[in-house]
Amino acid sequence: MKKIVPIRGGKRAGAGRKLGTGKFGEKTTLVRVPESQTAVISNILEAYAKRKIQEISNVVSIDLVNEVMTKAKIPLFEHKVPAGLPSQADDHVEKRMDLNDYLIREADTTFFVRIKGNSMDNAGIHDNDVVIVDRSQEASIGDIVLASLDGEFTVKTLAKNKNGSPRLIPANEAFSPIEVLEGVQFQIWGVVTGAVRKFK
Known part of the structure; x- marks a missing residue:
């Protein structure tokens, strides 16, 4: 009888990091650089990655409720x-x-955030509106949240990918969903519970 020897090693289907899921959100390539310039190139790439994160921010200012609250x-x-x-x-x-x-439900955990841009127009949140954010509420899929990505704030609808990783969805077809990439510091600061707009 012929003995069957299991094959070990080799590339497994679906294994490895998927393209576009790294720090820069796009395919990378191997480049040879002078050893003396490694730190310089590294700093340039770090600045590039941070700039890409900053492009998604749509928050102008954050104000604590207790500091401005009057009856x-x-x-x-x-x-x-x-x-x-x-x-x-x-x-x-x-x-x-x-x-x-x-x-406001909980004044101690609530703050105001002024919005910049129109990425949430279809959710009724427009440029220069003030949204109410409550940190005491646990964010669920479908909630509008204030999220931080590498220190930059954005207000988007919380979703998740099939693999369970978080995804931030704008309410405007002119903007693309934000994938929370590997290596990005991601934090949900609170759930948006309302919005205020002045006409005059």
């Missing part, structure tokens, strides 16, 4: 006013509303 009870008319045709408002106030109470 203000504003009259709330329960009568629903249609946006299309004018309607006479009720002549009495049903109750009063404090926007802090309405928008």
